[in-house]
Amino acid sequence: MAGQVQRQTGIALWRQIADRIRQAISAGAYDGTGMVPPEMVLAQQFGVNRHTVRSALAALSQEGIVRAVQGRGTLIERKERLNFPITRRTRFTAGIGEQARAMRGLLLGHGEEKADEEVARWLKLPPGAPVIRMETVRKADDRPVSCATTWFPADRFAGMPEAYEKAESITRAFAELGLADYVRATTEITAAHAEAGDLAALELTPGAIVLITKAMNTDLEGVPVQYAISRFAADRVQFTIEN
Amino acid sequence: MAGQVQRQTGIALWRQIADRIRQAISAGAYDGTGMVPPEMVLAQQFGVNRHTVRSALAALSQEGIVRAVQGRGTLIERKERLNFPITRRTRFTAGIGEQARAMRGLLLGHGEEKADEEVARWLKLPPGAPVIRMETVRKADDRPVSCATTWFPADRFAGMPEAYEKAESITRAFAELGLADYVRATTEITAAHAEAGDLAALELTPGAIVLITKAMNTDLEGVPVQYAISRFAADRVQFTIEN
DNA sequence: TTTAAATGTCTATTGATATAGACAACTATA
DNA sequence: TATAGTTGTCTATATCAATAGACATTTAAA
Helix, strand or coil: CCCCCCCCCCECHHHHHHHHHHHHHHCCCCCCCCEECCHHHHHHHHCCCHHHHHHHHHHHHHCCCEEEECCCEEEECCCCCEEEEECCCCCCCHHHHHHCCCEEEEEEEEEEEECCHHHHHHHCCCCCCEEEEEEEEEEECCEEEEEEEEEEECCCCCCHHHHHHHHCCHHHHHHHCCCCCCEEEEEEEEEEECCHHHHHHHCCCCCCEEEEEEEEEECCCCCEEEEEEEEEECCCEEEEEEC | CCCCCCCCCCECHHHHHHHHHHHHHHCCCCCCCCEECCHHHHHHHHCCCHHHHHHHHHHHHHCCCEEEECCCEEEECCCCCEEEEECCCCCHHHHHHHHCCCEEEEEEEEEEEECCHHHHHHHCCCCCCEEEEEEEEEEECCEEEEEEEEEEECCCCCCHHHHHHHHCCHHHHHHHCCCCCCEEEEEEEEEEECCHHHHHHHCCCCCCEEEEEEEEEECCCCCEEEEEEEEEECCCEEEEEEC
8 A cells, every 4th residue: 555645636635545544444454453554654655744644544533443542553443344235136134144233224204206207217107106205224233334215106105104114124114015025126336426415324424435326126027116226335335246 | 406515524625516517417417508507607506616616627628528618608528428237248348339439448468477365266266376367448439438457267268368459358359269158247346436546547537436346257157267356437337237 | 660652732834725806808699 | 799698817815735843641561
């Protein structure tokens, strides 16, 4: 990890360094000691002043990734990255398996509305058809992993928000509404810088990256039952596609 | 697109605004006029000074996305985003279809080396087994889309670099070496800020986002034939997974 | 108990970022 | 051919980001 930070790019040096250290931690670069190298060493590696490194470490400390202890050093608190397999049987909660103890989905808000052009196309409904919209955030061990806007055909899944709020899971909410099984039909993946809404919902710092998925699930007959736009904190997750 | 830029975050306002405008262009927000709104209008929308908007537009102009014409306005030059379907039959060149006229793969460098732990695991070889490594960059209509490091079992595909350089495509190079068909077995997707090497290879500006895939292909018997780590310019591509 | 090594705090200075205002130069159109 | 609307350029000022140095405080080990 040599000094490859770049100046005058609109990205502050302390942020570039924070991103690099976060990635190094996630890759297990400091597993031997469980600590980040001393500030002076990092400053030399990146070719910057010690105070600039301190700004970066302060940001990581704010994220809960490291904890500085005067006299000892800067300890690594957290380094996991959740893996999400994307298959026909993709489910948010079940896919996590052993990676976290508790997976929960929280309902932030919901409403009934007319499908816009995009939602109608994905759900294969006529534009303007009534749909249920839900805003949710999903957490692994109380740490936010993704936030999502989800649409369901209103005539078929009218009670969805209430069922989801109780079950804290789409799969269980579907089951309660009489849909025993469903499959992932299509997933689109892009990436972007986090926006204001992401920062609040996912407890991110500005400049962070979000992975954005647009996903459509169908019942076993191939009829769309759900369309979701999810935004994942990129430094906490990865996706796996098995073909 | 209201004024949601954030201050004192380590990301300069002009960069946040450039990212937002790039995304709006890509989403077709200005298709009606083919132009970005006037600088004063954007400044008001984002709640910043006109000069800050000008810095953002200057960056987009540098990327070749817009072109300012004094007296008229700021014209949109380019708005495409390439789609890459990820299926068992994922191929870089063929998957593009009509989206670009010419897809080319260029060989930057290559060598033979011993498989490290990661490469050996993916290719299901004993650690230290000889592998061919290739560094490539792939372009659509002369615009860089991704750069990749690719490994092949050395005993089976010794002539790979030469074949690739001539064919400018993995698929055709495989065919030349006697492998008529292959399938995508596994794909992992993550995202990160672009590093120095990405900036050069992909002609990006610092702070840009890269989508990173780790992919393994097998022959029809399920024997691994290729492992690749590819880095895509996130604002130029999206992935689609059809299950 | 010293001492070395690490983080914490403070002051000062420089360069990049952002704001503010004024006016020039160019384009399209009434 | 005016005129309104737009981008281009200039000066000035304030705030944030980064550097530099000095010294305090805490921890662990000699």
